[in-house]
Amino acid sequence: MKLLITGGAGFIGSAVVRQAIAAGHEVVNLDALTYAACLDNLASVADDPGYTFEHADIRDRAALDRVFAQHRPDAVMHLAAESHVDRSIDGPGTFIDTNVMGTFHLLEAARAYWTREGRPEDFRFHHISTDEVFGSLGPEGQFTEETPYDPRSPYSASKAGSDHLVRAWHETYGLPVVLTNCSNNYGPFHFPEKLIPVVILNALAGKPLPIYGDxxxxxxxxxxxxxxxxLLLVVQKGAVGRSYNIGGENERTNLDLVRTLCAILDRLAPREGSYADLISFVTDRPGHDARYAIDPARIREELGWRPSVTVEEGLEKTVDWYLANEPWWRALQARQGVGERLGVGA
Incomplete structure (x- = not known):
């Protein structure tokens, strides 16, 4: 397939680009290169003949029309988004502009292209979203694809809005869409303002390891x-108009997660005393959702997918990667807002 991947220089997007190229797909990576993007994430595929980079913004309709006309993709995988909850609390306008209006412009450009091409049945618009649109769970239960939307932050509200737009373009215009809602991602190339990289990098620097609330x-x-x-399985085999929840089947409290990271760091980068001694509890985030948990039965039963990496294995791989890639994360630590406490604007 020829895939148009938006946000392909970001954390999840770059993982999709790398896997897509490895699987033999052609990839057009469309990215505006905002603060969380990093083309170094794609160094391993940058010279591949199947890879093309387009520096463009999903809010720029003229640029989108040009990209569709020039590259004629078989499918769109839409990952471009503002995604950090704390930043959405301090500056919600950017999230509405990118996640809602950007998705609208991309849908319209995709619809115009699909119509010009004769409305091919095998075209797909794959919208990648989050489990945060479902709100907050109590101690029991899991999110399913039928869970009512109940977003609690400007970020999750903007993603909920984009999900609704995608479904509306399918129902109203017939655009062949698939949707996915995922749980919290982690791993190599994770931008260093999210919990896991913050803990790893603060620990290595001997700084406090901040945990919200208790x-x-x-x-x-x-x-x-x-x-x-x-995601690559869904864009190829997912049923049109269908949504799929993608979960890791690895629930942990934030405190347990940080303690596990500290134990791994104690083995791989030992210091005097345990890294757990650096754990510090800080004022909670406004509107902090208590629990997210995904029921991945649909994607398992319909498409045969389930996660292969346990959280213990994944955290070990992630710590190993950060220890081996200091030049990558050092360069990103200088970017605006990284290392600062955000999300206190409420």
């Missing part, structure tokens, strides 16, 4: 390469 918030952790594999 650390009891629960997340389902999905190794990014498992997620990329699932």
């Amino acid at each position: 650390g009891s918030n629960v997340r389902d952790w999905l190794y990014v390469e498992d997620h990329a594999e699932a």
Whole structure:
């Protein structure tokens, strides 16, 4: 397939690009290169004849029309988004502009292209979203594809809006879409403002390891390469108009996760005392969702996918990667907002 991947220089997007190229697909990577993007994530495929980079913004309709006309993709995989909850609290406008209006412009460009091409049945618009659109769970239960939407942050509300637009373009215009909603990703090339890289890099620097509230918030952790594999499966074999929840089947409290990371660091980069001594509890994020958990039965039963990496294996791989790739993360630490406490604007 020829895939147009938006946000392909980001964390999840670059994992999808690398796997797609390895699987023999052609990839056109469309990215605006905002603060969280990094072309170094794609160094391993940059010279591959099947890879093309387009520096463009999903909010720029003229640029989108040119890219569609020039490259004529078989499918769109839409990952470009503002995604950091704390940043959405401090500056929600950017999230509405990119995640809602950007998705609208991409849908319209894709619809115009699909119509010009004679409405091919095998074209796909794959919208990649988050489990955060479903809100917050109590101690029991899991999100399914039928769970009502209940977003609690500007980020999750903007993603919920984009999900609704994609479904509406399918129902109103017949655009052949598939949707996925994933749990928390982690792994190599994770931008250093999210929990796991923050803990790793703060630990190596001997700085406090900040945990919001009492650390009891629960997340389902999905190794990014498992997620990329699932996304490529859905874009090829997912049923039109269908959504698929993608989970890691690895629930952990934030505190347990950080303690596991500290134990791995104690083995791989020993220091005097344990890294766990650096754990520090800080004021909670406003509106912090208590628990996310995904029921991945649909993608398992319909498409035969399930995660292959346990959270313990994935965290070990991730720590190994950060220890071996200091030049990559050092360069990103200088970017705006990295290393600062964000999300206190409420």
